[in-house]
Amino acid sequence: MGQTIIEKILSAHSNFQVYANDLVVAEVDFIMGQDGTSPLTIKAFQEMGGEKIFDSGKVIFVIDHNSPSPNEGVSALHKMMRDFARQKEIYTCDVGEGVCHQLIPETGAVGPGSLVIGSDSHTCTYGALNAFSTGVGSTDLAAALISGRMWFKVPDTLKIICHGELPPGVYSKDLILYLTGQITADGATYLSVEYTGQAISALSQEARFTISNMAVEMGAKAGLMAADEKTFSWLSNYTSKKYQPVEPDPDARYFRIEEYDASKLEPHVAKPHTVDNVCPVGEVSDTVVHQAVIGTCTNGRLEDLRIAAGILKGRKCNKDVRLIVVPASRKIMLDAIREGIAETLIESGAAFVTPGCGPCVGTHNGVPSDGEVVISTANRNFKGRMGNSKAFIYLASPATAAASAITGRITDPREFLK
Amino acid sequence: MFFEGNAHKFGNDINTDYIISGKYKFKTLDMVELASHVMEDLDPDFSSKVTPGDFIVAGTNFGCGSSREQAPLVIKYARVSAVLAKSFARIFYRNAINTGLPVVECDTDLINEGDVLEVDLSQGFVKNKSSGVSIPIKPLPGVMIKILNDGGLSAHFKKYGDFNF
Known part of the structure; x- marks a missing residue:
């Protein structure tokens, strides 16, 4: 039976041929923690009896949510992160470097086929690079820091086909706002979304990130796109690593397919x-x-x-x-x-x-x-x-x-x- | 697990910013302090209205928004025994189980503000003592029952050193 993009990525990371609703414990390629959630991760790591990080080269901390610190309470939590990161040899992007969901793609460590978790709900952003990336809580992140793995229920997939091309003055943000209105705030709960169609292909890689970023606003676990020349050209600015694109099979089973015409869309x-x-x-x-x-x-x-x-x-x-x-x-x-x-x-x-x-x-x-x-x-x-x-x-x-x-x-x- | 208490009703799409606002949660890991602000933007007096053991009862998509684990934690520290909703956002749902906060999917239209409820997670039912109606609940996935029974994911890892399902 054919597989969707997420079924393929989760199969490749668990060494089983998996389909929607299966339970997997999958290897993760990259882990991100930010300053609003990492202090609880550190606490959970200690409660779990954690000592070693499974591979500190696959972990990044980002201080971006309150950066620079606006008060002494935040400063104390930032210090807790920096101290832990130094001790465990975790690379930390500190004040001024930027927001995690831009910095992680800029590392080049995430690309087609990658499996990434981050303790931030907008981790789904890297779906625009044909990666399965999703937000988790602090305790899940701590478990992954120790084991290098995470459990998932393989989600069903909602395919959203956007026909036509966006008119001048109308952007990918307008498209994703419109789609969120159509699908609603919980219309894709527990689902992986595959965005496809001419309107998506015509977008720049930067504009695509905006769309995957907001998949979680429909409740989705992931917001995936296929990889094309634009994806690889964007990645080549940051890494020489060779990634293999992950395409859905023609006979993949979709939970739902929705089609929209982007050619007459207005700013929303x-x-x-x-x-x-x-x-x-x-x-x-x-x-x-x-x-x-x-x-x-x-x-x-x-x-x-x-x-x-x-x-x-x-x-x-x-x-x-x-x-x-x-x-x-x-x-x-x-x-x-x-x-x-x-x-x-x-x-x-x-x-x-x-x-x-x-x-x-x-x-x-x-x-x-x-x-x-x-x-x-x-x-x-x-x-x-x-x-x-x-x-x-x-x-x-x-x-x-x-x-x-x-x-x-x-x-x-x-x-x-x- | 058996709980008895009063229902505090909320609507649909209760997001994690409403549960605990960013303006508080970034500053401290003191959950008792944060719990005094639970649901503050929707009901400034909520934390003082809760009697230990009470329930938060909501509509669809409870806990949508950010991945902040402070959200289930402040509910727990506000001494709410469980959250009952028609549906939950996925990250909140995982976080609640991981931190040991029971979450119950059921038809909450059958519950009114102030109703006295009995929730029996082992037997799998909610009884509305005010109306006499029994409400079936959607069972938790097996993995989550295991994590909840171990006392949350931290306790699970402390016990096994890894995922052990």
């Missing part, structure tokens, strides 16, 4: 306070905005900053809007400086913050006030997400966020692309 936003509460930008275009955020693991890549700069070039942010830019990594920030993107954004009024998670998780770098509206390129708009439960968060593409920063209301970016 997710309205407060759930990610599946989506609508075309035009329906909320009178909404006054107080803060715009461009960046994070969803949309903080060079291409995203370039799109924003294209709209903001020669223009100024509205005087009543604070524009915060968060490059996803130090490399991206340097590239943005070299390419003049950073200068354009700063001249327009943007405030750059340290590469990392920025204001997305509500602890620093732009906590909104009561009643304020934020338009953000992040992946979650839950009430209180940005640190104030009386604020309102709309999710959008970098283009929509940039256009909205100029006008001071939620704005269709195509107004600036004519």
